[in-house]
Amino acid sequence: MCGIVGYVGSQQARDVVVEGLRRLEYRGYDSAGVALVADGRIAHDKRAGKLANLEKALDERALPAATTGIGHTRWATHGAPNDPNAHPHLGRHGRVALVHNGIIENFAALRAELEASGHELRSETDTEVAAHLLELEVERTGDLTTAMQVVCCRLEGAFTLVAVDSRDPDGVVAARRNSPLVVGIGQGENFLGSDVAAFIGHTREAMELDQDQVVTITADGVSVSGFDGAPAEGRRYHVDWDLTAAEKDGHDWFMRKEIFEQPRAVADSLLGRRTPEGLLQLDEMRLSDGDLRDIDKIIIIAAGTSFYAGMVAKYAIEHWTRIPVEVELASEFRYRDPILTRSTLVVAISQSGETADTLQAIRHARVQRSKVLAICNSNGSTIPRESDGVIYTHAGPEIGVASTKGYLTQLVACYLLALYLAQVKGTRFGDEIGQVIDQLEQMPDHIASVLAQSEEVYALAREHVETRSVLFLGRHAGYPVALEGALKLKEIAYLHAEGFAAGELKHGPIALIEEGLPVLCIVPPQGRDFLHDKMVSGIQEVRARGARTICLAEEGDESITPYADALVRLPQVPVLLQPLVAVVPLQLFACELATLLGHDV
Numbered sequence: 001m002c003g004i005v006g007y008v009g010s011q012q013a014r015d016v017v018v019e020g021l022r023r024l025e026y027r028g029y030d031s032a033g034v035a036l037v038a039d040g041r042i043a044h045d046k047r048a049g050k051l052a053n054l055e056k057a058l059d060e061r062a063l064p065a066a067t068t069g070i071g072h073t074r075w076a077t078h079g080a081p082n083d084p085n086a087h088p089h090l091g092r093h094g095r096v097a098l099v100h101n102g103i104i105e106n107f108a109a110l111r112a113e114l115e116a117s118g119h120e121l122r123s124e125t126d127t128e129v130a131a132h133l134l135e136l137e138v139e140r141t142g143d144l145t146t147a148m149q150v151v152c153c154r155l156e157g158a159f160t161l162v163a164v165d166s167r168d169p170d171g172v173v174a175a176r177r178n179s180p181l182v183v184g185i186g187q188g189e190n191f192l193g194s195d196v197a198a199f200i201g202h203t204r205e206a207m208e209l210d211q212d213q214v215v216t217i218t219a220d221g222v223s224v225s226g227f228d229g230a231p232a233e234g235r236r237y238h239v240d241w242d243l244t245a246a247e248k249d250g251h252d253w254f255m256r257k258e259i260f261e262q263p264r265a266v267a268d269s270l271l272g273r274r275t276p277e278g279l280l281q282l283d284e285m286r287l288s289d290g291d292l293r294d295i296d297k298i299i300i301i302a303a304g305t306s307f308y309a310g311m312v313a314k315y316a317i318e319h320w321t322r323i324p325v326e327v328e329l330a331s332e333f334r335y336r337d338p339i340l341t342r343s344t345l346v347v348a349i350s351q352s353g354e355t356a357d358t359l360q361a362i363r364h365a366r367v368q369r370s371k372v373l374a375i376c377n378s379n380g381s382t383i384p385r386e387s388d389g390v391i392y393t394h395a396g397p398e399i400g401v402a403s404t405k406g407y408l409t410q411l412v413a414c415y416l417l418a419l420y421l422a423q424v425k426g427t428r429f430g431d432e433i434g435q436v437i438d439q440l441e442q443m444p445d446h447i448a449s450v451l452a453q454s455e456e457v458y459a460l461a462r463e464h465v466e467t468r469s470v471l472f473l474g475r476h477a478g479y480p481v482a483l484e485g486a487l488k489l490k491e492i493a494y495l496h497a498e499g500f501a502a503g504e505l506k507h508g509p510i511a512l513i514e515e516g517l518p519v520l521c522i523v524p525p526q527g528r529d530f531l532h533d534k535m536v537s538g539i540q541e542v543r544a545r546g547a548r549t550i551c552l553a554e555e556g557d558e559s560i561t562p563y564a565d566a567l568v569r570l571p572q573v574p575v576l577l578q579p580l581v582a583v584v585p586l587q588l589f590a591c592e593l594a595t596l597l598g599h600d601v
């Protein structure tokens with residue numbers, strides 16, 4: 001994933017583009033570059049490393065004034081993160097500059113073709129191939145929009161491309177296939193971005209594009225066409241959050257800011273879900289109650305943290321509705337031969353709504369005529385647009401790469417879906433459903449009470465800066481929480497971490513336990529004795545082998561005290577809802593440990 005910005009207007013393009021890149025730095029941060037159209041030439045610079053390296057270079061070597069430009073922050077796919085591989089890439093004669101997000105799958109064949117006709121490529125990237133092809137077409141047709149349409153028809157894979165032509169200082173041309181691109185509509189200026197964060201400081205009016213479309217922006221206009229050249233329309237919308245949501249608000253990292261936003265995000269995701277009669281309503285769902293009544297199997301597909309939200313959903317949906325649920329990684333689902341029928345509901349969970357594997361998986365499901373419901377945080381993104389229905393979470397923009405508030409609000413959406421299915425299918429009484437919604441409505445306060453213990457969790461992190469490995473144990477709905485806790489440590493603290501179902505421990509993983517190894521244990525609420533007691537005996541077992549046990553247990557659970565080397569208290573909540581509070585200390589722990597280890601969270 002990379003960040004892309006384009007601008008045409010009356011401001012200095014360098015400033016607007018760099019500001020946009022700063023807001024998109026979460027999308028890619030191993031190199032950055034800009035290209036401006038000035039005096040009939042492309043002026044450009046690109047640097048390996050963080051955006052600050054590029055900014056320093058631009059300060060030392062002022063680029064000419066220009067009001068049209070493009071920029072890019074990269075997360076390397078083809079070629080190492082060095083200066084030559086950074087974007088923008090130029091065509092053979094330096095007339096066209098291009099930035100790209102995605103992967104051009106047939107780039108090797110195209111590269112061979114270019115090299116055979118004498119082109120020398122300076123980088124190892126797939127992008128440079130597209131830049132050369134684009135320039136050839138611009139030289140042939142004299143028009144960047146037409147050239148983009150022609151070149152896109154030759155490319156396979158997923159891509160957003162944004163380009164400028166040195167002979168046309170008034171326009172920027174972009175294209176998308178299976179990769180995000182949004183237009184920002186200003187007054188006498190227009191913008192392009194991988195997402196609205198790129199231009200939210202300038203305008204909240206946006207336009208989304210369909211697959212396989214080309215868009216040309218000038219200071220005064222936006223025109224859209226298909227790759228085949230046929231005129232098309234984008235869909236305009238108003239962005240309902242503003243610049244403050246895209247800033248760190250006094251926190252050191254977006255991740256930490258977003259962890260602390262969770263009470264609000266969960267509360268917002270619950271707003272407006274009940275009718276005056278007390279029934280559950282899911283407005284944007286678009287699937288009729290008749291459709292839902294026919295569902296006899298649910299397959300949840302997702303990636304990363306969203307997949308772990310799906311695992312929690314399985315426990316809730318099966319318990320409340322008795323509909324069998326499978327949870328599968330999107331990257332596996334799309335390449336096997338899953339059994340889907342018209343009465344299968346496929347639920348795609350994706351914070352961004354753009355994850356390529358999840359998108360391909362829902363397309364696969366729709367071809368088999370299954371109904372697809374998206375659970376998504378990004379309004380207007382591709383996955384909900386290509387689904388039959390959607391439940392939007394209301395986390396606000398999630399800029400931290402490691403999902404936190406996105407995850408909690410996905411859990412809320414999953415609970416709501418489960419309860420709604422129970423309501424429609426009549427598998428639970430209305431008052432029972434109402435009671436769970438009441439409990440959900442108390443969750444923002446419960447999450448806030450866990451956040452109030454952040455200093456204790458940070459102290460635990462300080463005690464573990466020398467640790468090379470951490471294990472997480474959970475049972476029932478606590479098992480996915482253990483997996484999520486481990487993922488967070490891997491993803492941002494670069495530590496070896498594993499999550500296990502506590503009952504599986506004896507079947508091998510217990511061999512990993514050695515003296516002093518930290519094991520974080522998510523203890524189920526005491527109400528469910530069989531789960532709780534089994535967990536407690538698992539904790540005794542690892543402790544007997546020398547593990548250092550850090551237990552997350554509910555207030556008042558004294559049975560755990562003798563076996564806990566450290567204890568974090570959780571509010572008393574039902575076992576199915578416990579992930580909403582249990583994951584929070586694990587997020588704080590990972591964020592703090594990563595910070596102490598000097599990593600860029």
Ligand code: BG6
Pocket residue numbers: 303304305306307349350351352353354355358401402403491
């Ligand atoms: C990963 C992120 O790249 O994508 C995870 O680091 C996230 O935090 C995963 O859970 C899936 O993303 P999405 O947008 O489909 O939920």
